[in-house]
Every structure is written in structure tokens, then in C-alpha cells.
Amino acid sequence: MTHRKTAALLSIIPGMGQFYNKQFVKGFAFLFLAVCYFIAFLDFLNIGLWGIVTLGTEVPRDHSIFLLVNGVISILVVGIGLAFYYFNLYDAYQNGKKRDNGLELSTLKEQYHNVVDKGFPYLMVGPGFLLLIFVVIFPIIFMLLLAFTNYNLYNSPPAKLVDWVGFKNFIEIFSLDIWRETFVSVFAWTIIWTFTATTLQVAVGIFLAVVLNQKEIKFKGVIRTLLILPWAVPAFVSILIFSGLFNDTFGAINQSILAPLGIDSLPWMTDPFYTKIALIFIQSWLGFPFVMAMTTGVLQSIPGELYEAATVDGASNWDKFRKITLPMILFTTAPILITQYTFNFNNFNVIYLFNNGGPAVADQNAGGTDILISWIYNLTMTSAQYSKAAAVTVLLSLIIVSLALWQFRKTKSFKDEGMI
Amino acid sequence: MKKLLALPLTFALAASALAACGPQEDSSSTGGKKETASDKPEKLVIWEDQEKGAGTEDAIKKFEEKHGIKVELKEIPMLDQQEKLRLDGPAKKGPDVITTPHDRVGPLAIEGLIAPIEISDDVTKLYTESSINALTYDGKLYGLPKSTETPVFIYNKKQMTEAPESLDDVLAFSKGDKGGAQYGFLANWTDFYFANGILSGYGSYVFKDDNGTLNPEDLGLANEGAVEGLDYITSWYKDGLFPKGIIGEKAGQTIDGLFQEGKVASVMNGPWSFQGYKDAGIDIGVAPMPKLPNGEYVKTFIGVKGYNVSAFSENQEWAAKLVEFITNEESAKTRFEKTAEIPPVVSLMEDPLIADNEAAKAVAVQSERGVPMPNIPEMAEVWAPAANALQLSATGKSEPKAALESAVKTIGQNIKANHSK
Numbered sequence: 001m002t003h004r005k006t007a008a009l010l011s012i013i014p015g016m017g018q019f020y021n022k023q024f025v026k027g028f029a030f031l032f033l034a035v036c037y038f039i040a041f042l043d044f045l046n047i048g049l050w051g052i053v054t055l056g057t058e059v060p061r062d063h064s065i066f067l068l069v070n071g072v073i074s075i076l077v078v079g080i081g082l083a084f085y086y087f088n089l090y091d092a093y094q095n096g097k098k099r100d101n102g103l104e105l106s107t108l109k110e111q112y113h114n115v116v117d118k119g120f121p122y123l124m125v126g127p128g129f130l131l132l133i134f135v136v137i138f139p140i141i142f143m144l145l146l147a148f149t150n151y152n153l154y155n156s157p158p159a160k161l162v163d164w165v166g167f168k169n170f171i172e173i174f175s176l177d178i179w180r181e182t183f184v185s186v187f188a189w190t191i192i193w194t195f196t197a198t199t200l201q202v203a204v205g206i207f208l209a210v211v212l213n214q215k216e217i218k219f220k221g222v223i224r225t226l227l228i229l230p231w232a233v234p235a236f237v238s239i240l241i242f243s244g245l246f247n248d249t250f251g252a253i254n255q256s257i258l259a260p261l262g263i264d265s266l267p268w269m270t271d272p273f274y275t276k277i278a279l280i281f282i283q284s285w286l287g288f289p290f291v292m293a294m295t296t297g298v299l300q301s302i303p304g305e306l307y308e309a310a311t312v313d314g315a316s317n318w319d320k321f322r323k324i325t326l327p328m329i330l331f332t333t334a335p336i337l338i339t340q341y342t343f344n345f346n347n348f349n350v351i352y353l354f355n356n357g358g359p360a361v362a363d364q365n366a367g368g369t370d371i372l373i374s375w376i377y378n379l380t381m382t383s384a385q386y387s388k389a390a391a392v393t394v395l396l397s398l399i400i401v402s403l404a405l406w407q408f409r410k411t412k413s414f415k416d417e418g419m420i
Numbered sequence: 421m422k423k424l425l426a427l428p429l430t431f432a433l434a435a436s437a438l439a440a441c442g443p444q445e446d447s448s449s450t451g452g453k454k455e456t457a458s459d460k461p462e463k464l465v466i467w468e469d470q471e472k473g474a475g476t477e478d479a480i481k482k483f484e485e486k487h488g489i490k491v492e493l494k495e496i497p498m499l500d501q502q503e504k505l506r507l508d509g510p511a512k513k514g515p516d517v518i519t520t521p522h523d524r525v526g527p528l529a530i531e532g533l534i535a536p537i538e539i540s541d542d543v544t545k546l547y548t549e550s551s552i553n554a555l556t557y558d559g560k561l562y563g564l565p566k567s568t569e570t571p572v573f574i575y576n577k578k579q580m581t582e583a584p585e586s587l588d589d590v591l592a593f594s595k596g597d598k599g600g601a602q603y604g605f606l607a608n609w610t611d612f613y614f615a616n617g618i619l620s621g622y623g624s625y626v627f628k629d630d631n632g633t634l635n636p637e638d639l640g641l642a643n644e645g646a647v648e649g650l651d652y653i654t655s656w657y658k659d660g661l662f663p664k665g666i667i668g669e670k671a672g673q674t675i676d677g678l679f680q681e682g683k684v685a686s687v688m689n690g691p692w693s694f695q696g697y698k699d700a701g702i703d704i705g706v707a708p709m710p711k712l713p714n715g716e717y718v719k720t721f722i723g724v725k726g727y728n729v730s731a732f733s734e735n736q737e738w739a740a741k742l743v744e745f746i747t748n749e750e751s752a753k754t755r756f757e758k759t760a761e762i763p764p765v766v767s768l769m770e771d772p773l774i775a776d777n778e779a780a781k782a783v784a785v786q787s788e789r790g791v792p793m794p795n796i797p798e799m800a801e802v803w804a805p806a807a808n809a810l811q812l813s814a815t816g817k818s819e820p821k822a823a824l825e826s827a828v829k830t831i832g833q834n835i836k837a838n839h840s841k
Contacts, residue, residue: 059532060532063510066510152838153527153530153531153797153839154530154839156530156531156532157531157532158509158510158531158532158533158731158732159530159531159532159533160532176837177833178830178833178834178837179837243670244670247665247670247674248664248665248667248668249663249664249665249666250663250665250674251665265664267664267815269667269668269669269670270664270667270668270811270815355668355669355670356669358668358669359668359808359811360804360805360807360808360811360812361808363826363829363830364830365834365837367804382800382803382804383800383801383834383838384527384797384800384838385838
């Protein structure tokens with residue numbers, strides 16, 4: 001048998017292959033790590049893996065949600081263990097191969113330098129990556145798994161156990177009338193909201209930036225400062241003030257702006273249509289300064305020669321805007337504009353603080369202006385439908401992740417070559 | 421290479437799967453009910469509502485002296501306590517007694533976070549029947565009441581000399597000179613919490629009460645009385661006595677604001693609003709709600725705050741004793757003196773301490789006329805559709821009957837969707 005095979009086979013017990021390759025320090029370190037791993041985690045993994053499969057068998061000893069958490073952590077720990085185990089086998093195999101080919105094995109000192117030189121970036125990234133696994137990946141997996149359970153008020157620990165139910169939650173969202181109707185109408189409004197509100201805020205921002213960038217305009221600093229102000233005020237304060245301004249009877253919009261113009265009071269808070277208009281307006285107000293500030297920066301970096309050349313060629317101002325300014329702006333800012341869309345898709349603050357998703361409309365589970373994320377909030381907070389809420393969240397994430405990925409990939413600015 | 425690796429990997433997986441045979445220890449280590457009364461614990465922990473600790477301190481001191489058990493009091497906002505108990509309880513860091521609004525009792529009992537307590541009838545007789553009912557779920561008593569609150573009639577003494585006897589008088593006042601105010605009377609009747617008083621007064625109910633157990637399948641929000649009640653509510657909006665601006669989510673804040681500015685002569689609101697009104701410099705008078713045009717009392721929702729025993733407590737019997745002690749007549753009286761929380765203790769209703777306090781008396785009297793807010797979890801599905809029906813009717817977009825029937829249909833659907841066991 002070749003050295004490589006023998007070494008790899010021996011390394012089924014971590015470190016043995018390394019001993020065989022006469023790398024005693026490394027072998028001992030591997031063996032020591034493996035033993036520590038089992039001593040430290042065996043009990044935890046035992047309960048965790050058992051727990052995630054059964055979610056508990058006995059009340060009140062077993063708390064299904066804690067078991068689920070333990071289980072997810074166990075799987076992550078097992079994953080890390082397997083990665084180490086694979087490395088151990090790989091190392092034994094590679095060094096065995098070297099021996100087969102009659103090459104010298106690295107001495108301890110060389111190994112050390114190897115690790116420090118080649119592995120340095122990994123060493124630096126490692127701790128952060130580990131933290132990321134437990135702080136970001138772990139909650140996502142937990143939420144994902146929750147969508148496949150029946151966790152709601154009536155199956156809550158410690159009184160009851162939670163069970164795996166497969167795709168039941170997803171099927172119910174589309175098969176039960178009230179769930180389907182709510183989902184469809186909330187989803188439709190979420191899409192309309194995302195596109196109109198974001199597009200408007202981007203359009204207004206770019207428009208103002210371009211106007212302010214004209215040479216003829218005086219007092220640019222003052223005007224810019226004024227226009228930036230909506231961004232400087234904390235959004236939630238603005239939203240709460242707006243909800244007062246839009247009050248049907250006492251609000252300044254109806255009383256001081258529309259009334260002198262001879263327009264009757266509009267039902268801003270009690271008619272879903274007008275609430276939607278108001279929401280889109282408010283979001284544009286909150287969002288345009290950022291786009292404007294960003295665009296102003298881009299505009300100043302567009303070389304003047306482009307415009308001069310265009311003037312020589314006889315292009316009108318509109319032509320210059322359409323063929324030079326706009327493409328340059330969109331090219332540079334596209335990734336950020338996309339995040340504006342994804343941000344509004346999940347813009348909980350405006351919806352919740354302005355009218356709490358209301359006004360109520362007949363025959364559905366959510367308010368007239370509820371978007372997916374605020375509906376999920378209500379499902380969790382008022383109805384204790386944790387698993388349904390998780391299922392809707394999964395659907396929402398699928399949509400938003402695929403949209404974002406698709407758009408990012410289509411955007412030229414993520415390719416290596418520049419435009420200029 | 422791949423084959424070579426596959427073997428140990430499968431082996432490792434199989435090994436971990438084999439090892440994963442679950443907890444081997446016996447389950448006898450858990451379950452807190454085995455203590456007997458003779459096993460005195462060294463210490464009990466009680467979670468009291470924020471800024472309300474002063475009202476309970478005296479009683480705790482006496483309990484410590486009497487039984488020689490140390491009691492630790494922690495102030496935690498009442499609505500945060502359940503969330504904390506969910507995590508602290510299983511970790512054995514939780515309290516023995518928590519403070520809870522009674523409408524959370526049903527969900528908490530289902531979740532298994534609070535335990536039923538054994539209290540003799542002699543003791544429960546101390547409290548008003550409605551407050552004991554409020555803390556009973558599924559036929560079991562889950563705690564004893566600490567305080568009660570319900571919306572009452574609050575008026576600005578500068579604009580209204582005395583509280584009217586009936587809502588008809590209020591109507592006449594609102595149509596008349598209004599005491600110089602912009603509005604004679606405002607109430608947040610598109611919020612179901614306030615509107616239910618009217619609807620129930622006309623004979624509606626949320627869930628049918630079958631001898632102390634609420635039946636979530638029998639909804640009474642679209643019965644004749646409810647329609648009549650909503651007709652009455654709608655008339656206030658139709659006649660322009662209630663402006664459109666007090667419809668919807670923010671209505672409560674708007675009404676508060678108008679009352680504090682002196683633009684409204686009287687409002688319907690709960691005891692929690694008294695201080696704010698006084699701080700705004702309004703000289704308030706408080707009375708029970710005026711009678712309905714049909715001669716019935718307004719049956720407002722009562723909220724009861726109670727002490728419950730945690731299901732994680734290892735000394736549930738002693739915890740129950742503590743609950744009994746800190747809600748008894750003497751303790752309740754001290755609590756009222758210190759924190760102005762109105763106890764639903766029958767004998768104290770006649771006590772000069774409360775009887776001579778206009779505001780407390782009004783709340784106490786109205787509490788006797790009201791109905792406890794349902795404490796079953798299905799109630800969560802009622803608020804939004806009911807408010808919806810009230811709004812649709814108040815804005816004239818829908819007839820009261822149609823609006824209520826649609827609401828009851830939605831409530832029924834949601835109960836089926838969210839609460840089928």
C-alpha cells in the first residue's frame with residue numbers, strides 16, 4: 001500500500017496519519033484537538049442532534065424551541081468538526097503523497113512558516129467569519145427551520161411540544177382562502193409601493209441634483225443645505241409629524257393647504273387609496289436628499305470635455321442629459337439605487353408609524369396599507385403565528401434575494417471594466 | 421481520493437447519528453409542584469409593575485415577618501414580564517410571582533407559563549365577581565386581582581358644571597352651547613375597546629359566556645343589540661358631533677390633545693389619562709359613564725391587573741400564599757394610598773378612602789357595571805376587524821349591519837385560521 005493511502009486511512013483517528021508520516025507535533029496537536037472536541041461537545045451534540053430531529057418527546061422536560069436552537073448550533077459545530085476532520089485527512093494524504101514521490105517532508109519550522117505566510121489572510125478572517133456564522137447564519141437557519149414547524153400559541157413550550165410539519169405552512173398560505181387573499185393583496189401593494197415610492201424618490205433626487213448643478217443657479221450652498229434637511233431629521237420623527245399633518249379633520253394638509261385652494265378635505269387616514277398616496281409622498285420626502293447628495297457627487301466627476309464635445313456636435317441640453325448625464329449617473333449609482341428598492345420593499349417604519357398599516361379593509365387578515373414585513377410583524381405580535389410568519393418571511397426573502405441578485409448581476413458597474 | 425474520503429465521512433455521520441439517542445437522564449428532575457407546604461423556601465421573587473413597587477413594599481415586609489421567608493421585589497414593566505418569563509423561567513432564573521393584565525391570562529395559561537392556584541372561596545369572596553372571572557381561564561383560577569381600571573366619563577369643570585345623567589343629556593349639551601368648548605363630548609368609538617361599552621349596553625357580546633367559559637365559536641358582535649349600538653355610535657359621527665379626525669389609529673392622541681387644550685368639554689377615557697389631563701392644567705371631574713338612551717348602563721370593558729404564580733416556580737404553594745397576602749384588604753388599601761391603583765375589593769368600595777375620592781369612586785362604580793375583557797387568546801383576532809367595522813360605519817362607507825356582519829365573518833375566519841388546535 002502506498003504511503004498516501006495508509007496515512008489517510010490511519011487518520012480516521014485524527015493525528016494517526018501524521019504520526020505515520022513522522023510529523024509528531026502536528027499529529028499530537030490533531031489528536032489533542034479531536035479529543036478536546038469530543039469531550040467538550042459530545043453531550044451537547046447528543047442532545048442537540050436528538051433534539052432537532054424529535055423536537056422533544058416529553059413535557060415539561062423538553063423545551064422544543066431551545067432544543068431547536070441547540071440542534072442548529074450542534075449542526076454548525078458538527079460542520080466545523082467535519083471541516084477540521086477533512087483537513088486532517090487531506091493533510092495526511094498529501095504528506096503521504098510527498099513520501100510516495102520521494103520528496104522531503106516539511107520540518108516543523110517550515111510548517112510554521114507555511115501557516116504564517118500562506119494562511120495569514122485566513123487567520124485574520126477566521127475569527128470574524130466564526131462570529132458571522134453564529135450571529136448571522138445561525139438566526140437565518142433558525143428562522144428557516146421555524147417555517148417548517150407548527151410553532152404557534154397552541155403548540156408553545158413549555159406546555160406543549162412543537163413538531164415538524166413539512167411544507168404545511170406554505171401550502172396553507174396558498175390554499176386557505178383568507179391567507180391566500182391576504183397574501184396576494186399585501187404582496188401586490190408591496191410591489192407597487194416599492195416601485196412607485198423608490199422611483200419617485202430617485203427621480204426627484206436626480207432632478208434636483210441636476211438642476212442645482214447648473215452654472216446659472218446662485219446660492220447653491222444654501223439651497224443644497226435646505227434640501228438636505230429632510231435627511232437630517234430622524235425619519236421616525238418626520239413620519240410621526242406627517243401623520244399629524246395628514247389627519248383628516250385637524251391636519252394642516254387639509255386645513256391650511258387644501259382648504260384655501262378650494263379642495264374638500266381628503267380622507268388621508270381613512271381611505272386606503274389616499275393613505276397610499278400619502279405614504280408614497282412621505283417616502284419620497286424622506287428618501288430624495290440621499291439620492292440628491294449622491295448624484296451631486298457623481299455630477300461633479302463627469303469631465304467637462306464630454307459636454308464641450310457634445311456642444312460642438314450640436315447636441316441640445318436634453319440630448320446632453322439623456323446621452324451623457326443620465327447614463328453616467330445610473331452607471332455609478334446603480335448598486336446603491338438597487339439597495340434603495342430593496343430597502344423600501346422592507347420599509348417597516350413608514351408603514352407602521354404613519355397609520356399602522358391601516359385603514360382596515362374588509363375580508364382580509366392585514367390592513368389596507370400593510371406591506372409584507374408589517375404583516376409579518378402583526379402575525380408574530382398579535383396572532384402568535386410564529387411558524388406562518390416565518391414561512392411568509394421565507395417567501396419574502398426568496399423574492400428579495402433573487403431580485404437583488406438578478407439586478408446586481410445585470411448591472412454593468414459590478415463588472416471589472418470601467419465606463420470611462 | 422473522493423472515494424477514500426467518503427468512507428470515513430459516512431462513518432463519522434453514522435457515529436454521530438448513533439450517539440444521538442437523546443437525553444438519558446430521568447425526567448424526575450423537573451416539575452416544581454412536589455414541594456409541600458412544610459418545605460419553606462428561603463426566598464420568593466416577585467416581579468412588580470414599574471413604579472408600582474411602593475404600593476407592595478409594606479405588604480411584603482409584613483409577609484416576611486409573618487412567615488420568615490425573604491421576598492425579593494423587582495420592578496419590571498408589566499408588558500415585558502411575559503417575554504422575560506419565557507426565557508428566564510426555563511433557565512431557573514425566573515420569579516415566583518408575576519404581574520399580568522388579565523387579558524394575557526388565557527394565552528399565558530395555554531403556553532404553560534403560569535400555574536393555576538388553589539384559593540379558598542372565603543378568600544375569593546373578597547373581590548368583585550367580575551375581577552375573579554377575569555383571572556379565571558378554562559374553569560381554573562390563575563391569580564388574584566390587584567387593581568382594576570375601565571373607561572369613565574371625564575369632564576372639564578370649567579365647561580361642564582356636573583356630569584350628565586344620560587348620554588341624551590350629553591347629546592343635548594353637544595348640540596347646545598358646549599360650555600364654550602369646540603366640542604361637547606368626544607370618545608374614541610372607532611376603537612373597539614371604548615366602543616364595546618355602547619354595543620354591550622345595547623345587548624351585544626364578544627364571545628358567549630357559557631357559565632364562566634367563553635365560547636369562541638359563538639360571536640355576538642353582529643346581533644341585534646350590536647347593530648342598534650353601532651347605529652347609535654354612527655349617529656354621533658353623522659351629525660358632525662364627532663369630527664372625522666377622531667376616526668382611526670391616532671384618534672386617542674387627538675382626543676387627548678383637544679381635551680388638554682380645553683377644546684372639548686368632556687371625554688370618555690381610562691384612569692391612566694387622569695394625570696396627563698391634570699398636568700395640562702385642566703380641572704377635571706370624573707363620573708361613571710352616563711346611561712344609554714335605552715336606559716341601560718354603558719358596559720365598558722374592565723381591565724384587571726393581577727398577580728399570577730409562575731409555572732416555573734418551585735414553591736408554588738408559598739407563591740400562592742404570597743399572592744393572597746399582598747392582595748388582601750389591608751394590602752390593597754395601602755396600595756391605593758401609595759399608588760392610587762383601585763383595588764376590586766368589595767369592602768373597600770364603601771370605604772371612605774375610596775368612596776370620598778371622586779375619581780376612584782367613579783372607576784370603581786363603572787367597574788361593577790362593565791364586563792371583563794375576554795381573556796381567551798381568540799380575542800387577539802377581534803380588535804382589528806371590529807375597529808374596521810366601526811370605522812367603515814362611522815365614515816358612512818358601510819351600513820352598521822353589513823359592517824358588523826363582515827367583521828364577524830372575518831373574526832370567525834381568523835379564529836379558524838389562527839386558533840384551530
